[in-house]
Amino acid sequence: MTDLAIETHGLVKVFGSTRAVDGVDLAIPRGGVHGFLGPNGAGKTTTIRMLATLSTPDGGTARVLGRDVVREADEVRRRVSLTGQFASVDEDLTGRENLRLIGRLFGYTGPGATRRANELLEAFGLAEAGDRQVKKYSGGMRRRIDIAASIVVTPELLFLDEPTTGLDPRSRNEVWDIIRAMVGSGTTVLLTTQYLDEADQLADRISVIDSGKVIAEGTSSELKASVGSGSLHVRVMDPADRAAAQQILVRELGVEVREGVDPAALDASVDSSTVVTRALGSLDAAGITLAQFALGQPTLDEVFLALTGHTAEPEQSETEEDAA
Amino acid sequence: MSVAAPTAQKHETSKILSALASTERPEPPGPISTSFTFGWRALLKIKHVPEQLVDVTIFPIMFTLLFTFLFGGALAGSTVEYVQFLLPGILVQGVIMITMYTGTTLRTDIEKGVFDRFRSLPIWRPSALVGMLLGDAARFTISALVTITLGLILGWRPQGGPVGVALGVLLLLVFAFSLGWVWTFLSLVLRTSNAIMGVSMLVITPLTFGSNIFVDPSTMPGWLQAFVEVNPVSHLVTAVRALMGGTDPGNGIVLTLVSSAALVAVFGSLTMWRYRDPR
């Protein structure tokens, strides 16, 4: 037996002339959230569908919880659950009916399925909406009923395909809380996302996927470290001091220091925080007062840019503010 | 809905944790059980979208009235006489026309993504489709009841009595269920509802009109008689007519059951083969 939740070697899926998944190797341990980060069309959904036995690979092998997804598909289905990118419940039925349906299909008796449905509706804040048709639910409620339907029988591994795409910030936070709760209970979650902050917030480890290939893998900090720099941002109290401050920073940091649009602002990319401490000390010694300074790790966006040469944001970004 | 105040959120989280803590793994249900569960889903859909019943009532009423009065005078001298001959046939025609909707319904379901969930469950794979066809049987029964009622009003007097009529409907339902696999297969091969409708019409038109539904085939030219002879719908109509008319159905019942079995064997297998990777 293997301890890996997911293990793939050279996984391939071809649609006509599109190599949607082009030789993906994964080794994902059990427990926690594994992030699958990539822009629209990267091949995330196609990969997940193969892992959840919904489509057959055109090449390579995949084992999920130690079982081959092709030869032991039934064994895999018994242990995993999928919340698809699009509706994976019946919109014509009510939330309660959907959960009872899944419950019955897992072998619950009539009353058992009803009890389980009620328990899940309650837990996901859908008790009042339980008898309404799912097509009348808001986006956030839909995602919650989708996820609830996936855990009618607690899976060992849960695939969540872009669970927050198109959600408003509050619903997004609710889904994040649900995911954290699930991980707390020992379920392994494979989460795909186009949102860098989402992977940063939730995932223990991240695979960055682009054009059907995994192009980087590691913890969020490792990925950031691999890009090699953080960013220092300072604002001087008196704009007249900016030139002097810039000279000092260039000398102390040994890197290029850029003037911001704001006449009091300066920006620099730095490798370690110790030089920053020293530089700030020198500014102080020179009698330059700072209004503000901030030292940040590079964003995953910068990581993505460094890895792929293009950013990971969806082409037409949804009208959404960073919810973190 | 409750605003996600921090305390409410904590509360919810603990409920999710306790819901997840359920280690209950009920005994996996068998194929018959899961098929009937999906049949229940189809009935729930009828409950929530009763508009689905419009076609099963309008079609049979339209056909029965149209053909009774269109051909009645010319073919049999009187409509009451013609309806004795036509009604079992028009019953078959109505139900067969309605089976077409099975294909478009399945296509819509697949596009919406709900079948992804069904396919990811550890259950007997065909049960979602079997259940859907079982649910359709409820719609077909309604169609049959509407036709029978209208026929009785128009003066149809089945000599086979209620039992004969019921047996005729039952045989029709068996055939309709089997024919349904043709449409499920088409809906997995063709990608749009329009294409499915088009091809379905192409199959259904010769099956129903090239049969003994409307007239006795002995008046037809030889080549058409030959087609009518091998058309499974003709055997079905012969059997239904005999059962309802209280006469000897001959080998009509056996032939119908054989063609039903053949349809399930061929198109059921093709459907399940496409169902593995249906996009």
Ligand SMILES: Nc1ncnc2c1ncn2[C@@H]1O[C@H](COP(=O)(O)OP(=O)(O)O)[C@@H](O)[C@H]1O
């Ligand atoms: N059923 C399909 N038929 C043809 N092309 C497809 C199909 N599904 C996905 N693709 C293509 O495969 C690529 C990867 O798609 P997908 O896995 O959905 O990406 P992601 O989920 O990362 O946005 C895209 O170029 C997409 O157009």
Ligand SMILES: [Mg+2]
């Ligand atoms: Mg996708």
